[in-house]
Amino acid sequence: MTTVLTTGPGLRGGLGESVRRPDGGPKARGEFAFSSDLEAEDMLWAHLLRSPHPSAAISSLDLSPAFAVPGVAAVLAAGDVPGRQSFGLDYPDQPVFAGKVVRHVGEPIAAVAADHPITARRAAEAIAVTYEVTEPLTDPEAAMEAPPIHERGNVLFHQDIVHGDPGATGEVSVEGSYATAMQDQAFLGPESALAVPAGDGGVDLYLATQWLHVDRDQIAACLGLPLDLVRLHLSGVGGAFGAREDMSMQVQLCLLAMRTGRPVKIVFSREESFLGHVHRHPARMWYRHSADADGNLVKVEAKLILDGGAYLSSSPAVLQNAACFAAGPYRVPNAVVDATAVRTNNPPCGAMRGFGAVQVCFAYETQMDKLAAALRMDPVELRLRNALRTGDTMITGQVLSGAAPVAEVIRAVAAAPLPAEPGPSDAPEIALPGGAGRTAERDRVRRGIGFAVGFKNLMYSAGFDDFTTARCRLEEGRVTITSAAVEVGQGLVTLMQQIARHIFGVADVSLGEATTAGIGSAGSTSASRQTWMTGGAVEAACRAVAERLVSSVAQRLERPLASLRLDGGRVCSDDGAVDLSLVGAASGQVFEETAVYRHPPTEELDEKGQGNAHVSFAFGAHRAVVDVDLDLGLVRVVDVTTAQDVGRALNPLQLIGQIEGGTAQGVGLAVMEEIVLDRGTVRNPSFTDYIIPTALDSPPVTIAGLIEEPEPGAPHGAKGAGEPPAISSTAAVAAAIRDATGLELARVPIRPQDIALALAAFEEDRQ
Amino acid sequence: MPVFVPASLEEAFAVLEGAPGAQLLAGGTDFMVEVNAGQRRPATVVALGAVPELKGWRLDGDEVVLGAGLTYTEMISPELAELVPGLAQAARTVGSPQIRNAGTLGGNIATASPAGDTLPMLMALGATMTLGRSDGGRRAVGLDELVVGPKRTTLQPGEVLLEVRVRAGAGRQEFLKVGTRNAMVIAVASAAVVVDFERRSVRVALGSVGPVVIRAEEVEREAAKLIDWDARRLVGPLEGSGDFGELVRTAARPIDDHRSTAAYRRHAAGVCVTRAFRRAFSSEESTAP
Incomplete structure (x- = not known):
């Protein structure tokens, strides 16, 4: 037996270090190798035929023109699914192939496997479908009363929260209606996978996803196979942000592989990707905040409507989150929240980074600024006065038992020096609003500063066995x-x-x-x-x-x-x-x-929205500095300074990566990112027109504080850190634009016309 | 889809003789996107990237002759930017460096997009396009004769856009482009203004606010009244009454679409033209990109 003494490597590359990624x-x-790089010998290529209509009855479907295309090996449609006909994360209400009706643009109707991707696409296009187009239901408020567009009705989920005394009143109250648009996760690696039929009658699927086992369970149910015959293997994932939680083509691809006995690969085009995955729920939100004369919050009332699109996806959990966090990270003794997710003929919505917390943060933080103005109080002071801390009760009745350094994140951001970079008068031209377009006139550029705080739950909630x-x-x-x-x-x-x-x-x-x-x-x-x-x-x-x-x-x-x-x-x-x-x-x-x-078990919320539904929470604050061109309404986000409650930084470099990336996504929702819908049709399914921040639009992110208050019960005290950067960044940028322009700006993204035309009208009125 | 890559203009014309309906490829930054998306599949493609006669630029008397294959990156080069600063400004607003390395002046013109970034400046500069045929025939046209609708030109089958002529150092040139992000964005509205002190002329062109580039002649006439040509300065305010911006807004014929609204496009065009004029008469030299 050797007892050679050597100097061990110690803990190099251990916890707390900025270790480099192996990939x-x-x-x-x-x-x-990403999932789009997969290959197998003798493989076929798949293509999905999708509905061009948001709402239509399919009166006839003729697959024979596709079969007639040379090189086509299989064509499948409704009726070719051996097991369960539909899938879904929460309840299987989404058909593998549309049968008698289509409920959103992009809904799959048939699938083709052929020897070349272009052959597959052309064969799919050759399929003859007769549609009886019907008026799409696209207004989420109208959806609640409209005739149901699905046998399970148009209300996907409803959550009330009644906390404390619903009749309580404060001396000061402010009210407002807010909206957020449909945001896309905009990952770069399109949906792609390779299905390989196995000798045992099963199938091996190599893919990019977010949860292998839940995909497997859904696929096996639709294929009518035992779980052990459906094997999923992770391939390289080119980003996810929630958009890979739902299935997009997994069942159809496996069916094609099993039908043809050959490996079948699929790679979505960018347009198909935009049509083929869920988006962030657009929200309409009404709020009333009441406070006493000292600025202590007395009551928050909110009515939230989230547009879930055609199918359920994870709408119930997103909606519950929106309701639970509707009052923000503040002590609110009395609350009434009425939250509904509805079904429409818009594209299905589901998970996206922030998961219901983003939409309400934009609204409640705008309300907090309004309240501060009504109270003639410093907005940071108002937030500090009401900030949740350990031991406080939330509007769901849950007592915060873990770390809750809300005041700490607020103070860290508020204390950070403002950016030292040049102001509008001496910035290089390309650093002014409008950037490379050379549009800015320096004396028409105004700087604004905005502040926001946000939070959300970590891990699965409401009784889920996680x-x-x-x-x-x-x-x-x-x-x-x-x-x-x-x-x-x-x-x-x-x-x-x-x-x-x-x-x-x-x-x-x-x-x-x-x-x-x-x-x-x-x-x-x-x-x-x-x-x-x-x-x-x-x-x-x-x-x-x-x-x-x-x-x-x-x-x-x-x-x-x-x-x-x-x-x-x-x-x-x-x-x-x-x-x-x-x-x-x-x-x-x-x-x-x-x-x-x-993790420790959680409870479902009761009918009044009360219960210990969550395990843990993470908090964050952002301060944004923007320059705005008052005549053109163009915005440049100059700086975002943030502090985040992280429990413990296990890999500071990766943590910074999450903070910078999430902030960029939040900036995107504030000023440019929006799936533009026209009666259910996506008008911008491309990176030409669904624009996300470039290097010139992504501000430097200053981290004023990583608040390391270890979370009791968490391994090494570390909290998850991926979502908080995307929660309050949007609200902070919006607040900064309001500060620069004096406009109300109750909807994000804030478009150039929202600023320029409003200021021009204001100017005209004054004359 | 056969792709020919002729190594000379003669070869290009020879190919086109046999396939006059061939799709010309001059950079491909629009065309290849459409091909990859399955929206276009022409029978024949003639790629012009290796035709030496279409490359680069030269001086011919007081004219700059720009090859149709001139890339955006080349338009930004300091030597050319000094002679045609407005074109350099416009080229810098296009895409990313990769796109600017691939995309060409000829491609931008022949694609005939209402949002083509060089088009308003070419219009304001009074540029002349030379079109050639395989029989040696040549014709010279203005932009308004060549681009007649969204994605529609009067280029005949077998005809190739060879070069673009503009006057060297033609006065003060300003191009401004409004998009919804700070770089790599399609124009929501753009404006080009050229104030030629030697010829005492003003030309104004608007991009992305109509089916084709709009020359705003009413604006030009009103602007000319405000110019003291001897002193090279403005004698009246560009705004105040709001008339000047109003003239621009009237000249514009924009639409509502997923990128913006007609109302904003009109408004932005007015702001851009006003600002372009102010810059053209500012004491500072016009900025290259």
Whole structure:
């Protein structure tokens, strides 16, 4: 037995360090294989025929013209689905193929597999469909009373919250109506996958998704196959942001592979991608805030309507979030919230980063500014006065038991110096509003500053059995971590390695394949949950292996277990007599442990919206500085300064990446990002016209504070960090534009005409 | 879809003799998007990128001769920007560096998009396009004769846009483009103004506010009245009464679409023209991009 003393690698690459991503090099060099890069010998290409109408009855469907196209191997439509005819995250109300009716533009009607992608597309276009076009239902308010467009009705979900005394009144009250548009996740990697039929009658599907196991369960149900015959394998994911939580083509692709007996690949075009995934719910929101003369909030009343589009998706959970967080991160003793998600013939809406918290944050933070103005109070002071803290009760009756550094994030942002970069008078021309278009006139540019605070829940809520599985294997000194958790670009792969390094003290940690074949569910990569959940499972699996390793040494050497410990990659005894490398300690044995991690249980909300529905919350604040061209209404966001409640920064570099990326997404919703709908039809399904911030539009993000107040119960005290940057950034930018223009601006995105024409009309009235 | 890549103008014409309806490819930044989206699939493509006669630019007396294959990046080069600053300003508003390296002047003109970024400046400069045929025939046309509707030109089958002629150093030139983001954006409205002190002429053209570029002659006439040509300065205010902006708004014929509203486009065109004039008479030199 060797007892060679070497200097172990210590904890390099461990927790708290800005460790580089294992896939960073390949991604930067263009060598990383995304799901659109998949290939198999003899593979076919799939294409979906989609509805061009938002609402129509299908009176006839003739697939034969597609069969007649040379090179076509299969054409499938409703009637070819052997199992359940529909799918859905919450309830399966979305057909695999539209049968008698189509309910939104882009709804799949048929699928073709052919020897070339263009052949497949042309064959799909050759399919003869007779539509009886009907008037689409596109107004969410009208939807509540309109004849149902689906057998399950037009109200997708309703949530009331009645908290405290609904009749309470304050000395000052402010009221307003607000709206947010439909935002797209705008990931770069289009929906793509490869389905390979298997000899056992099953199918292997290689794809980009956010939750392998829930896709598998839905696919198996639709294929009418047992779960073990449907195996999903993660391929490279080019961004997700919620848009890959729902299925987009998984069932159709597997059906084609099984029908043809050949591998079938699909890659959506950009237009198909815009039509083929869910978006952020547009919201209409009415609010009344009441406060006493000192600025203490007395009551918040809100009526929220979210447009869920044609199918349910995750509307109930999004809606519940919007309701739960409707009053913001403030102490509100009395609240009445009436929240409804409705079905329309607009594109289906579902999960997107922020998940219901973004829309209400825009409204309640605008209200807080209005209230501050009515009270003649500093808006930061008003927020500090009402900021939630640990021990406070939320409007759902839940007492905040975890870390709630709301005042801390507000103070950190408020105390940060304003950007030192040149003001409108001396900025380079391209840094003025209008940028490369050379439009700005310096003396017509006004600077504005806005402030906002937001929060949301971490992990799944309302009684959901939220768990995750991870495996650790120690063999010949090498650690391999296996999990079905999905890496979408956020850096979970890095973190899993960091956790294993932290425990074993070895530099090399391999990652196993993320697949449903051979390991249990890791839950969804969403709700800011994987750092906590899969982090917790990896930690538990590693600790279990470490314990077994140490006990095996204790047994072998006949030493008391308590005298041994794993430290810096070695099993040592306190007296120094034992000092073994991992290889030496294992002595030829292989250790493997699988751990399942669950967060503490939650409850469903009752009919008054009361209950301990959430596990934990994360808070954040943003201050935006903007320059606005008063005549043209063009905006440049000059700076965004933020502070975030992170529990503990396990990888500061990746954390900053989440904050910068989420902020850019929030800026996008504030000033440009919108799926433009015209009676149910998407008018801008391309990156030419669905515009997202460029480098010139994305402000420098100054991090005024990473508030590290460890969260009780969270592994290493760390909170998920992916969503808060996208919550209050939108509201802060909107507030800054209001500050620069004096306009009310109750809708985001704020378009140039909203500013320029309003100011011009105001000017005209004055003359 | 056969693609020919002729190495000379002669070769290009030879190909076109056999396939006069061929789609000409001159950068492909619009065309290839449509091909990839399955919206276009022409029988034959003639790619002009390797035709040396279409490349670069030269001086011919007091005219600058711009090859149809001149890229946006080349239009921004300091040497050319000094001679035709307005075109450099317009070229800089186009796309990203990659797009500016690929896209060409000829492609921008022949695509005939109402939002084509070089078109308003070419109109304001009074540019002349030379079109050639395989039989050696040449004709020279103005932009308004060539571009007659959205995506519609009077280019005949087999005809190739060879070059564009503009006057070198033709006075003060200003191009302003409004889009809903600060770079890489399609124009919602744009304006080009050229004040030629030597010829004592003013030309104003508006982009993205009509089916084709609109020359705002009424605006030009009113603006000319405000200019003291000897002193090279404005003698009256451009705004105040609001008439000047109103003339621009009247000249514009915009539509509502998913990018903006007609009302905003009119308004923005008025602001841009007013600002362009103010800059043209400011003491500072006109800024290259």
